[in-house]
Amino acid sequence: MDYVRCYVGSRQNTWNVELPQIAAAMRSSVCRSTGFTANRMMLGREVYTPAELVYPSSPSPGLPASDHVLELEKSMV
Numbered sequence: 001m002d003y004v005r006c007y008v009g010s011r012q013n014t015w016n017v018e019l020p021q022i023a024a025a026m027r028s029s030v031c032r033s034t035g036f037t038a039n040r041m042m043l044g045r046e047v048y049t050p051a052e053l054v055y056p057s058s059p060s061p062g063l064p065a066s067d068h069v070l071e072l073e074k075s076m077v
Contacts, residue, residue, distance in 0.1 A: 024049075044068040 004022055008015040027038040028047065039047045044065035 040068070 004015060004018075008018055011018070024047075030037055031041075034041065037046060039045070
């Protein structure tokens with residue numbers, strides 16, 4: 001709920017309109033316990049915003065999607 005409070009601020013009447021942006025921010029935040037974002041854990045990759053596609057950041061080493069899928073399959077067995 002801190003995300004909602006910080007993001008919405010004084011726009012109390014339209015907080016429900018802001019939920020997709022809040023959810024996207026939460027899914028792209030790195031989790032302390034896993035070291036990965038929810039996007040990486042669920043999709044095997046990060047989800048980029050239009051601004052990130054126009055102005056890319058420096059590449060960071062990560063687990064390739066194929067390795068991520070194999071790790072998920074191992075953990076399910």
